[in-house]
Amino acid sequence: MLEPLMHRLATQRIVLASGSPRRKLILENIGLKFEVVPSTFEENLRKEDFEFPFDYVKETAKGKALEVAKRLAKDARPPDLIIGSDTVVTMDNKIYEKPVDKEHAFQMISSYMGRSHTVYTGVVMLTPKKGNWDDFNITSFHAGTDVTFAEVDSDTIRKYIDTGEPMDKAGGYGIQAAGGTLISGINGDYFNVMGFPLHLFAKHLVQIYTS
């Protein structure tokens, strides 16, 4: 849905404030031109301070985007748009981020067997007012996607973890590769499970550039 905007977007300096190779891939696949500037924002907000997990991911996404904005605001050509994003898995009122080790990944994945959990991604888009980063607009949204796992035995889970795929991913699995075989279905935006809610992002991008 971005095709009518692509000429305009091509003139913009768009910055993805995330080092996630999956977010980069999703945005590349739709033909967007952007640069990647991973945020150094320390992801240590107290989860207990947030009533809902989607508030937590949006606040972390904002922290990431603001840190990059501060760093690039004085560039000779400052950004026109900065995109921050954060993803977690939630189940039984717990928030799962990246596993700390293989055993942690095993606990996470075992808990998904034969049931559903929800993946939340928060996105924050910052745009300078009048081209000046002294003041800027904040667009913030989130998406939740339910993911249903099949049941497999412990040996299969451990051998999946041995592939290394789970370790750098929120919730300890990658839906786009071998982890996808374990998932019987999803309900919501697939790209949100990969780490970026593509449809809502496109929708907000259209709103920003046509208003």
Place this chain on the structure above:
Amino acid sequence: MLEPLMHRLATQRIVLASGSPRRKLILENIGLKFEVVPSTFEENLRKEDFEFPFDYVKETAKGKALEVAKRLAKDARPPDLIIGSDTVVTMDNKIYEKPVDKEHAFQMISSYMGRSHTVYTGVVMLTPKKGNWDDFNITSFHAGTDVTFAEVDSDTIRKYIDTGEPMDKAGGYGIQAAGGTLISGINGDYFNVMGFPLHLFAKHLVQIYTS
């Protein structure tokens, strides 16, 4: 879920009887070793002869797999497994395959606006009995995934079609690239929308190789 089987699968001659680059990508992404032998089966079964679209896709998938089996059965090293697959989009009791031209693609995509349709993929897996293709086992299954489109204007649809993405795809869109921006959500297996129901395939592969 195939990791415990990967050693065994690596010794097999596995043939994907489909020229779809998306099916190839899905199977490559899970680390499966296989070769691609596109079927020459003419996809001209009479849709009226089938009560349900999922019967139609399974019968077409079988036709594709059988044609390749016939061709490769006398190889010095015949295949151990042949995989056929076919995908259609269904809505209002109509079956949509690949668009014949841009106007056809426009009609298809326009009809999806603001509502859901269902993507069906049928898969047939053939394995020789006692290593001999004079007799073989047939495993057949299908998956349906509901896909919900957002509403966009005609100009946006036409500019999306101008990218060329819709023309070689059942239903006239590609969920994995720019078409993904138009989709607010899905219910079911994502890979099924790309053309191959990954979870059910893995499940049946495990059954075939552990029984």
